[in-house]
Structure formats: C-alpha cells, structure tokens
Amino acid sequence: MQLSASHLVLRAKQLEIELMRHLAGRVELADVTGQLIHALQHERGASSLYLASGGQRFAVERRSAMEQAGAVELSLQALFGEQQDPARGASTRMLSLMATALLELDALTAFRARIERGQASPDEAVATFSRLIAGLMELIFQLADAPLQPDISRLLVAFFHLVQGKEAAGQERAVGAQLFASGVCSEVGQQRIIDLIDGQERSLQVFEAFAEPALRQLWQQQQLAPQVARLERLRRTLCSAKSGATLDSLVSDSWFEVTSERISELWQLQMQLVQCLRQACEQQIRSAEQDLLDSEGLLQLWLDNPPPQPPAVERLFQSDDLNPPAGTGTATARPALADWLQAQSERLASMEVELEAARRVMQERKVIERAKGALMSRLGLSEEAAYRALQKASMDHNRRLIDVAQATLSLPELVFGAKPGSHQN
Structure with a gap:
C-alpha cells in the first residue's frame, strides 16, 4: 500500500489521542500516590504520638490511618501493574521507583508490628515513614517531569510542589509536636522547624505559579484564616526560645491541632487540583478527537478537489494564489486546509x-x-x-x-x- 501524506497526518492525530489517554492514566497514578502519601502522613503523626505516650494515646487514630493506607496501597499496586507497559510511557526510572515503593511497603508491615509492641522510638517512626514518603514523592516527580501536553504538564508541576509542601508541613507537625511534648527546646529541633518552614514556602510558591487562577486565589484566601495566625504564634514560640529553655508540654495538643488544620487545607487543594487535571485530560481528548474529525473532513475535501498543478509549499499560505479557475471546487478546500495547518503550527x-x-x-x-x-x-x-x-x-x-x-x-x-x-x- 502506498503511503500518503493524509495517512500520516491522521495517524499523528490518532497518536495524540492515545498519548492523552496515557496521560490520563498518569494523572490517576499521581492521584493515588498522593492519596497514599496523605494516609502515611496521618499514620506517621499518630504513630509517633502513640509511641511518645507509651501506647496510651492515639491508638484509635493510628489504627484508622493504617486501614486507610492499606486500602490505598491495594489501589496503587493495581495501577503499578497497568503502568509497567512501555507503551504507556513507563521508563526504567519509573519502574525502579515502583519496585522500591513496593519493597518499602512490604517492610512497613513488620515495622508496624514493632510499633504495636512499643519496640520503636518516635524518631524512628518519623524517619521510617518519611523515607517511604520521599520515595513516593520521587515517583510523582518522575510523572511530572516529562515532555507532556502543556496544560497537563503545568498542573502536574503544581501538583508535585503542592504535595512536596504538604509533606514539609507534615514533618513540621511531627517535629514540633515532639519538641513541645518533650518540654525542652533544642537547637537541632529549632533548626529543623526553620528548614521545614522554608521548604514549605519554596514549594508552595511554585505551586502558586503553576496552579489554575481559582486554586491560586483559594490558597491566598486560606492564608488569611485565623488558624494561620495561630500557627505563626506557635512557630515563633518554638523558634525564638533559647536552647534548653522549658516549653509548655500542654501546648503539644494545640500545635498538633493547628498544623493538622493546615495539612487538611492543603489536602483539599490537592483534591481540587486532581479534578483540574482530570478535566484538562478529558478536554484535551475531546478536542483531539474533534480535530481528528475535522482533519479527516479537510483532507478529504482537499483530495476530492485537487489543484490543477502541485503548488509550492510556501504558496499554501498566500491568499492571492487561492483563487482557482471557476468550476474546480477548490476555492474553499485550499484556504480551509491552509488555515488548519497554520493553526496547528501556531498551537x-x-x-x-x-x-x-x-x-x-x-x-x-x-x-x-x-x-x-x-x-x-x-x-x-x-x-x-x-x-x-x-x-x-x-x-x-x-x-x-x-x-x-x-x-x-x-x-x-x-x-x-x-x-x-x-x-x-
């Protein structure tokens, strides 16, 4: 069969539709990975406080978080199976990160049993969960770091940095809670809080730059809420105290509450951003499918009404050359195709x-x-x-x-x- 230009043009559009469907699959993988990170963040906080209290507090919250994480783990494993096909854009790096995540999740089962028996320290719990979360974060980074469709790429960049900022907020909650609960300020803990605040600000600035205007406005409105002022006051208490100074251990609950509110707000933004990603994928697929129908019609019109002689490519866009002899029927075909080609080039x-x-x-x-x-x-x-x-x-x-x-x-x-x-x- 002789290869034709029309066949190549139509095939290119079909491949674009397939790519967008693969992108939609990547968005789902990023979403479920983000859900697991959220569940593990909750479990990390509850586990560290459970251990710090000698198993007297947060036992119910820890169990609930474990059940939530377990359900999301199953969904993520199913998506890993779907995404391993190279035709879906799987890379060596992505598959390696998926394998590492599965190994870490398997190891987490034994560590959870150690927590149950009180055989781990709060610091060890924070470090173990944070290491697993860091691997999942890197997977989201790989999903966002690809030459994709610009609307999807922009939102995935916003998504990664929002999740990264939320993880810094989660670690801040854990470190601050331990500092207050200990009753003594430490220079190391203070510096850790300062670093985590700085990390949040950097990540959320990138999120703002790439997010949709509505989400950006919502985030800015959240910064005016009363709990933000409460958080800043507690941060100052921690960061301005001298090393070795006494801290009110009863403030630990207030710290945990206000930092949890911040994480919940970021989680709401994350869910809305996922909806924006899904809608963008659906819109791009519909647009590409309509383009395919339009291109089929334009090409068929061109083929049914060929010009008297092959024009030079550069003359396609010259308006004074688009006036064929009367009765040839190409008066609308050539300008329409030329307009379509130019629009594609500009896009x-x-x-x-x-x-x-x-x-x-x-x-x-x-x-x-x-x-x-x-x-x-x-x-x-x-x-x-x-x-x-x-x-x-x-x-x-x-x-x-x-x-x-x-x-x-x-x-x-x-x-x-x-x-x-x-x-x-």
Whole structure:
C-alpha cells in the first residue's frame, strides 16, 4: 500500500489521542500516590504520638490511618501493574521507583508490628515513614517531569510542589509536636522547624505559579484564616526560645491541632487540583478527537478537489494564489486546509513555550538536588545543612540558587573551598 501524506497526518492525530489517554492514566497514578502519601502522613503523626505516650494515646487514630493506607496501597499496586507497559510511557526510572515503593511497603508491615509492641522510638517512626514518603514523592516527580501536553504538564508541576509542601508541613507537625511534648527546646529541633518552614514556602510558591487562577486565589484566601495566625504564634514560640529553655508540654495538643488544620487545607487543594487535571485530560481528548474529525473532513475535501498543478509549499499560505479557475471546487478546500495547518503550527509553537517553562522548573530541581547530594558527600553535611550552604553561597555571591548549584557541581572548590582536612600540594 502506498503511503500518503493524509495517512500520516491522521495517524499523528490518532497518536495524540492515545498519548492523552496515557496521560490520563498518569494523572490517576499521581492521584493515588498522593492519596497514599496523605494516609502515611496521618499514620506517621499518630504513630509517633502513640509511641511518645507509651501506647496510651492515639491508638484509635493510628489504627484508622493504617486501614486507610492499606486500602490505598491495594489501589496503587493495581495501577503499578497497568503502568509497567512501555507503551504507556513507563521508563526504567519509573519502574525502579515502583519496585522500591513496593519493597518499602512490604517492610512497613513488620515495622508496624514493632510499633504495636512499643519496640520503636518516635524518631524512628518519623524517619521510617518519611523515607517511604520521599520515595513516593520521587515517583510523582518522575510523572511530572516529562515532555507532556502543556496544560497537563503545568498542573502536574503544581501538583508535585503542592504535595512536596504538604509533606514539609507534615514533618513540621511531627517535629514540633515532639519538641513541645518533650518540654525542652533544642537547637537541632529549632533548626529543623526553620528548614521545614522554608521548604514549605519554596514549594508552595511554585505551586502558586503553576496552579489554575481559582486554586491560586483559594490558597491566598486560606492564608488569611485565623488558624494561620495561630500557627505563626506557635512557630515563633518554638523558634525564638533559647536552647534548653522549658516549653509548655500542654501546648503539644494545640500545635498538633493547628498544623493538622493546615495539612487538611492543603489536602483539599490537592483534591481540587486532581479534578483540574482530570478535566484538562478529558478536554484535551475531546478536542483531539474533534480535530481528528475535522482533519479527516479537510483532507478529504482537499483530495476530492485537487489543484490543477502541485503548488509550492510556501504558496499554501498566500491568499492571492487561492483563487482557482471557476468550476474546480477548490476555492474553499485550499484556504480551509491552509488555515488548519497554520493553526496547528501556531498551537505547537505555543505548546513548546509553555512546556519549556515546566521543564525549566523540574530541571532546576534536579540540579539543586544533585548539588545538595554532592555537598552531603563532600562535606559530610545533612540534607538541610547542604541546602542552607547553597542558600548562603547564593546570598554571599549575589547569584541565583540554580547558578550556585551548577557551579557546585562543576567547580565546588571555587564555591565552598576544599574539603575540611584535605591538603593541597
């Protein structure tokens, strides 16, 4: 069978529809992964307080959270099975992250039994759940970090950073609750709270930049609520106290309540953002299907009424060449096809601009994460200390954080000097 241009054009549109359906599947995977993160965050908080109280408190909340997480785990495993096909866009990295998540979830079963017996510490519980959540976060990042349709890409970038901000809020709840419950302020705990607040602000700023205007407005309205002022007062209490100072342990419940309200608000935003993603996918699929019908009609009109002689490609868009001899029937066919081709070209150009903005945000995150890892390895820093070092270098050198991160990877000695204890000849 001879290959025709019309066949290729129609096949391209069919592939676009298939891609959008695969994207819809990715949105569902991101949604369920986000649901599991939310359930594990709840279980992490309840488990750490259950252990801190010697099993006297939060037993019911912990059980409820475990049941919720277990139900979502089953849904996620089913989606993992569907997404492993390379035709759906599965990559080596995605499959590796899925495998790691399954192994971590299997190990969580034994750890939950240890919590039940009181054989784990609150800090160990927070670390174990946080490690699992971090792996699931990386999976969402991989889902968002792909050359997709711009509307979907933009919303997935917003989704990832919203979930990332909510995770920082969840860790802040756990660390602050432990500080208040201990009755003593520690410098390490204070710095951890400061880092988590900073992390939330960074993530939620990106969320605002890429979210739909309605969601952005809702988030801004939430910042004016009374509980936000309560949270800020409690934060100041923690962050301004001297190391070793006495803290009112009874405030632990108030802290847990107000930080939980913040997490609930972020969760409501997350669910609405998922709805925006679903609607965007459905709209794009309907639009692509209509384009397919339109292109079939335009191409058929062109083929049924061919021009007297093949025009040069550049003449397709010249209006003075679109006046065929009377009776040929091409007066409407050629302008219609030309308009359609031009519209497609303009749409693709616009898509590329929007995609580039999403790609840039995700690429900068990769570079900064790599720079943090390099400093952690080279200087023996914690993740938070490595990020603070990058921030300080950014301010000291009056350069963007991404520029400092890139310089750290290429010329670390010029940015941070030699590794402590090393000697130069």
